[in-house]
Amino acid sequence: MSDKSHPSGAPWRNFYGRFKGKHLRKSQEGYLEEDLADLSPGSVGWDVNPERKPLDLKEIFGDREVWLEIGFGGGEHMVHQASRNPEVGFIGCEPYINGVAMLLGKIRDAGCDNIRVHPGDVRDMFDVLPDNSISCAFLLYPDPWPKKRHHRRRFVTPEHLEPLARVLKPGATFRVATDIPDYVRQTLEMVPKHGFTWHCESPADWREPWSDWISTRYEQKALREGRTPHYLTFTRSDAPQAG
Helix, strand or coil: CCCCECCCCCECCCCCCCCCCCCCCHHHHHHHHHHHHHHCCHHHCCCCCCCCCCCCHHHHHCCCEEEEEECCCCCHHHHHHHHHCCCEEEEEECCCHHHHHHHHHHHHHHCCCCEEEECCCHHHHHHHCCCCCEEEEEEECCCCCCCHHHHHHCCCCHHHHHHHHHHEEEEEEEEEEECCHHHHHHHHHHHHHHCEEECCCCCHHHHCCCCCCCCCHHHHHHHHCCCCCEEEEEEECCCCCCC
16 A cells, blocks of 8 residues: 555555446436435545545444445446345445446346445445455456456455455355456465465366356356356455454
8 A cells, every 4th residue: 555645635546447438328427416426335435534434334234234346347246136135235346437327227227225336446445344344245257457467456466355354254255256267366376365265165166156146247248258257255264464
């Protein structure tokens, strides 16, 4: 983390992905204007919470347990899970505003009231999530950063895994789906070093999707292009060691 900080007090961080793509449809602009503020945990915003005080998840979700999706893409998986699990609160983090707009439209259509949206970098959300507060986390088809010199930008690096381990409860589940073999390699190498245990007793445990899985548009593209999805399941074990 850089020593520099935003004027509000939050840390500056390099970001290498896209914030916006093609022109938004009028309806999507409406979703952003009308729905996003009410669905965003307000204290994530730098202007609202410059001291980065922890979110009060009980105030947001009541007694629900909380699940986290890191980079929700178009939002189909999170809306699917939220509809199946109304007793769970969901936080989705996605800096790509086109994906945020797509999610908001899906939330309207599904009528889910248990989703909150952070339209930004998950590292900022990690700053304000309390320790041991998340019961399940999803990392589904993350940006592969295929060039070797860019592998440090991948999520499965200490910069992301250390705060993820901190906010997950002991025994929490961390699911990773990717169609990139080298991303699988790096995931299996790095994630267990940060307080996680990989669950794999047979090839089916990584070749077959989870029983509650919905195939996303990213997965469908991978299948059309001949790439093989991998489904990795980890459990957060002991708390990470300080330092």
